[in-house]
Amino acid sequence: MSSEHPAADTLEVRPLAVLRERRSEKWTQYPPDVLPAFLAELDFPLAPPVAAALRAAVARDDLGYVSARQPALFEAFAGFASRRLGWEVDPGQVTVVPDVMVGVAELLRTLGRDGASDAVVVSSPVYPPFFATVAEVGCRVVDVPLAPGDASLDLDGIAAALRAGARAVLLCNPQNPTGRVALRAQLEALAELAVAHGAWVLSDEIHAPLTLPGHAHVPFLTVSEEAAECGVAFTSASKAFNVAGLKAAVVVTASPRAAAQVARIPPEIAERTGLLGVLAAEAAFTEGDAWLDAAIATIDANQRRLPALLAGRLPGVACTPAQATYLAWLDCRALGLGDDPAAVFLERGRVALGRGLDFGPPGAGHARLTIGTSWELVEEAVSRMAAAVAAVAAG
Numbered sequence: 001m002s003s004e005h006p007a008a009d010t011l012e013v014r015p016l017a018v019l020r021e022r023r024s025e026k027w028t029q030y031p032p033d034v035l036p037a038f039l040a041e042l043d044f045p046l047a048p049p050v051a052a053a054l055r056a057a058v059a060r061d062d063l064g065y066v067s068a069r070q071p072a073l074f075e076a077f078a079g080f081a082s083r084r085l086g087w088e089v090d091p092g093q094v095t096v097v098p099d100v101m102v103g104v105a106e107l108l109r110t111l112g113r114d115g116a117s118d119a120v121v122v123s124s125p126v127y128p129p130f131f132a133t134v135a136e137v138g139c140r141v142v143d144v145p146l147a148p149g150d151a152s153l154d155l156d157g158i159a160a161a162l163r164a165g166a167r168a169v170l171l172c173n174p175q176n177p178t179g180r181v182a183l184r185a186q187l188e189a190l191a192e193l194a195v196a197h198g199a200w201v202l203s204d205e206i207h208a209p210l211t212l213p214g215h216a217h218v219p220f221l222t223v224s225e226e227a228a229e230c231g232v233a234f235t236s237a238s239k240a241f242n243v244a245g246l247k248a249a250v251v252v253t254a255s256p257r258a259a260a261q262v263a264r265i266p267p268e269i270a271e272r273t274g275l276l277g278v279l280a281a282e283a284a285f286t287e288g289d290a291w292l293d294a295a296i297a298t299i300d301a302n303q304r305r306l307p308a309l310l311a312g313r314l315p316g317v318a319c320t321p322a323q324a325t326y327l328a329w330l331d332c333r334a335l336g337l338g339d340d341p342a343a344v345f346l347e348r349g350r351v352a353l354g355r356g357l358d359f360g361p362p363g364a365g366h367a368r369l370t371i372g373t374s375w376e377l378v379e380e381a382v383s384r385m386a387a388a389v390a391a392v393a394a395g
């Protein structure tokens with residue numbers, strides 16, 4: 001694809017003034033002179049089938065409670081997983097929860113009731129709520145950082161943590177913030193380690209639908225019998241289809257043992273799911289492919305153009321191209337802005353990026369830029385960052 005001429009099937013983003021009318025966290029966290037690029041939300045218009053499903057629900061005054069039994073959603077997810085991810089899911093092994101992190105928290109609570117070790121492995125830099133959620137349920141984070149170069153899992157480090165008694169590994173794949181997809185061989189090895197040590201792998205695959213052309217997401221539960229035994233997957237339409245505020249996610253298993261563990265989550269948790277979230281997810285999973293293809297094309301074009309933009313405007317910022325997601329993990333250490341470059345970009349450039357240190361110790365000197373928007377707004381964000389650097393240099 002030419003960097004000057006993105007493919008025709010990309011998405012139009014509405015003008016900034018219209019985006020600023022949104023009431024989501026992204027658009028209300030900062031004053032109006034700040035360009036928000038910190039939160040994993042898309043600026044794209046909703047997928048038409050999702051918008052239609054929501055309008056239809058409002059038109060029939062259908063905003064009541066959710067039942068835990070959602071066969072249409074489970075079928076819809078199984079169809080989507082098969083078509084888009086090469087993952088054959090048994091709809092009978094899918095359950096609904098309000099969101100991915102609630103699912104993770106509640107599954108961790110079921111493990112805690114076994115009275116076993118409270119240690120949970122996470123691999124930083126990683127989505128900040130991983131740390132908070134493990135702590136929220138009274139468990140202890142054991143951080144085994146990703147390999148600095150290719151953001152692969154440190155399997156020796158994870159093996160040591162499991163030997164020391166860790167009860168679970170909380171995997172983020174595709175990875176937030178690096179946008180890397182884990183290799184099948186690593187997932188196979190992780191499953192073997194987990195089974196050998198009687199540990200669970202909680203696989204957060206929320207970004208999988210946004211795997212970019214030329215890369216493949218490998219669903220953890222598919223890699224081996226061991227993975228099916230020890231793995232529980234969590235995913236949702238919320239990232240790819242930008243409906244995080246509607247509150248619906250799915251928990252997926254592929255063995256009776258894992259299904260029995262998920263069944264220990266109290267039924268009230270499923271009933272706290274949002275009905276609009278269920279309806280939106282059903283529409284997204286059954287009728288959302290064309291829009292998702294256009295979203296991926298738009299994100300892919302932005303990801304491909306970003307390195308040249310950074311090289312021109314912010315030389316010294318390093319960014320390994322993402323293989324999935326609309327995130328860009330920027331190594332700003334060469335800029336000399338200290339451990340928290342996002343604070344400088346905000347104060348001096350009026351652009352809000354994710355604070356690197358929130359993603360764990362390897363995030364020092366880093367910032368996360370979200371680029372699920374128009375190319376113009378990506379350029380604007382980078383211009384503001386460059387202005388901040390120039391302002392600091394000018395003293």
Ligand SMILES: Cc1ncc(COP(=O)(O)O)c(C=O)c1O
Nearest residue numbers: 040099100101127176206236244
């Ligand atoms: C890796 C990861 N997991 C979970 C979430 C949040 O998902 P949910 O809103 O369903 O809890 C995000 C949001 O950005 C994420 O990046």
